[in-house]
Amino acid sequence: MFNTIGVIGLGVMGSNIALNMASKGEQVAVYNYTRDLTDNLVGKTEGQLIYPYYKIQDFVHSLETPRKIFLMVTAGKPIDSVISALVPFLEAGDVIMDGGNSHYEDTERRYDELKSKGIGYLGIGISGGEVGALNGPSIMPGGDKDVYAKVAPILTKIAAQVDKDPCCVYIGSKGSGHFVKMVHNGIEYADMQLIAEAYTFLRKRLGLSVNEIADIFETWNQGELNSYLIQITAEILRKKDEITGLPLIDVILDKTGQKGTGKWTSIQAIDTGIPSSIITESLFARYISSLKEERVYAENILSGPEMDQRSLDKDLWIEYIRQALYMGKICAYAQGFTQYKMTSELYGWDLPLKDIALIFRGGCIIRAEFLNVISETYQAQPNLANLLIAPYFAEKVKEYQIGLRKVACEGINSGISFPCLSASLTYYDSYRTDISNANLLQAQRDYFGAHTYERTDLAGFFHTNWQ
Numbered sequence: 001m002f003n004t005i006g007v008i009g010l011g012v013m014g015s016n017i018a019l020n021m022a023s024k025g026e027q028v029a030v031y032n033y034t035r036d037l038t039d040n041l042v043g044k045t046e047g048q049l050i051y052p053y054y055k056i057q058d059f060v061h062s063l064e065t066p067r068k069i070f071l072m073v074t075a076g077k078p079i080d081s082v083i084s085a086l087v088p089f090l091e092a093g094d095v096i097m098d099g100g101n102s103h104y105e106d107t108e109r110r111y112d113e114l115k116s117k118g119i120g121y122l123g124i125g126i127s128g129g130e131v132g133a134l135n136g137p138s139i140m141p142g143g144d145k146d147v148y149a150k151v152a153p154i155l156t157k158i159a160a161q162v163d164k165d166p167c168c169v170y171i172g173s174k175g176s177g178h179f180v181k182m183v184h185n186g187i188e189y190a191d192m193q194l195i196a197e198a199y200t201f202l203r204k205r206l207g208l209s210v211n212e213i214a215d216i217f218e219t220w221n222q223g224e225l226n227s228y229l230i231q232i233t234a235e236i237l238r239k240k241d242e243i244t245g246l247p248l249i250d251v252i253l254d255k256t257g258q259k260g261t262g263k264w265t266s267i268q269a270i271d272t273g274i275p276s277s278i279i280t281e282s283l284f285a286r287y288i289s290s291l292k293e294e295r296v297y298a299e300n301i302l303s304g305p306e307m308d309q310r311s312l313d314k315d316l317w318i319e320y321i322r323q324a325l326y327m328g329k330i331c332a333y334a335q336g337f338t339q340y341k342m343t344s345e346l347y348g349w350d351l352p353l354k355d356i357a358l359i360f361r362g363g364c365i366i367r368a369e370f371l372n373v374i375s376e377t378y379q380a381q382p383n384l385a386n387l388l389i390a391p392y393f394a395e396k397v398k399e400y401q402i403g404l405r406k407v408a409c410e411g412i413n414s415g416i417s418f419p420c421l422s423a424s425l426t427y428y429d430s431y432r433t434d435i436s437n438a439n440l441l442q443a444q445r446d447y448f449g450a451h452t453y454e455r456t457d458l459a460g461f462f463h464t465n466w467q
């Protein structure tokens with residue numbers, strides 16, 4: 001009997017996807033470039049519907065047609081190498097799916113190359129980390145709709161399920177699935193950084209212990225901030241280091257890495273004129289964190305304000321921080337979803353914003369209660385320019401801006417850096433300003449470069465002889 005699907009790339013994510021598929025009744029052929037990972041997986045999966053192959057042609061020939069092949073290979077050149085190795089054995093109508101964090105432009109190039117050979121290509125965003133891959137991730141497939149139809153029964157089955165709905169929906173053509181995953185990761189960076197800033201305020205300015213902060217995050221997770229990232233933050237703060245007995249967080253070096261997707265999100269936003277300041281600040285916060293040695297040196301040279309010793313009303317300020325975090329989150333998601341909307345218009349993708357919010361409710365790293373509200377918002381107003389101006393969010397930020405302003409000012413006055421909280425406030429205030437200072441910029445540009453300007457009262461472009 002032929003295998004119903006094949007998985008190539010048996011690192012943790014690939015192995016878990018294969019196990020997930022097998023647990024849902026698929027007969028899964030597996031192949032890895034090196035033999036060790038295949039043996040490792042097969043050694044642990046006796047009795048399950050997982051069948052190892054050690055030659056790529058044997059792997060391909062074991063699959064029922066049209067063949068469905070899922071790649072869980074490191075993004076970049078390795079994907080091209082695997083595709084080149086596969087193609088000689090494939091037939092028109094077969095489908096290759098790339099489930100890694102590939103750049104959407106690479107996906108578009110591969111799509112075009114394979115389409116000319118009659119092979120279907122889907123760029124599939126997968127979120128949820130190792131556990132999600134095994135138990136049900138959020139899945140964002142992009143490519144031709146008829147090609148998606150061939151694999152939809154499997155993808156919807158292995159996805160996370162929320163209210164009996166699979167967290168997998170057809171996103172749109174060509175690279176749109178990987179694009180949606182890329183911006184998901186940009187939002188993820190911002191969300192993580194906002195949480196880290198709330199933690200810093202609680203720790204440094206309110207002087208709370210790690211355990212007390214864990215309690216606060218647990219409480220927040222019961223309310224409108226309910227989300228996977230808040231939940232794991234509470235769990236992280238509870239964890240003790242086995243060597244020193246200290247909270248583990250206190251022995252983890254404060255230097256953050258990144259694999260590229262957040263950076264791509266910012267680059268794409270900058271290239272296409274999309275204001276994505278919160279997401280970009282979260283990326284820069286990672287870059288500054290990596291200058292650890294310089295920061296240690298600079299602390300001895302550069303002075304800040306004396307840390308304000310005034311004691312703050314604890315309960316009141318915890319509520320301000322909660323509001324600041326929620327509003328920061330609204331602003332960050334508003335930027336991410338604006339990036340979806342503007343890019344969708346640019347490429348004619350027609351991204352289903354309502355459904356994207358729905359499939360983010362389960363499986364993925366940014367899963368959160370308030371994605372329900374985002375989805376309902378786009379259901380009611382599909383062409384909404386910005387989430388901030390939707391009635392629910394406008395009302396929320398009207399109320400919560402007080403908290404964000406208080407926390408941002410108090411943090412700045414205490415010398416605590418708040419890249420994302422302050423960028424959120426700046427974004428909010430800039431977005432709601434009808435007459436900005438860009439008129440002065442235009443005048444300066446015209447003064448030194450004769451770049452011309454538009455007037456508020458007459459049509460056309462004008463130049464002034466300023467001297």
Ligand code: 6PG
Pocket residue numbers: 101126127128129185188257258259260261262364365
């Ligand atoms: C997910 C994650 C996942 C991963 C990224 C980001 O949605 O499951 O986003 O794709 O964690 O690799 O990692 P970096 O922080 O290293 O860029």
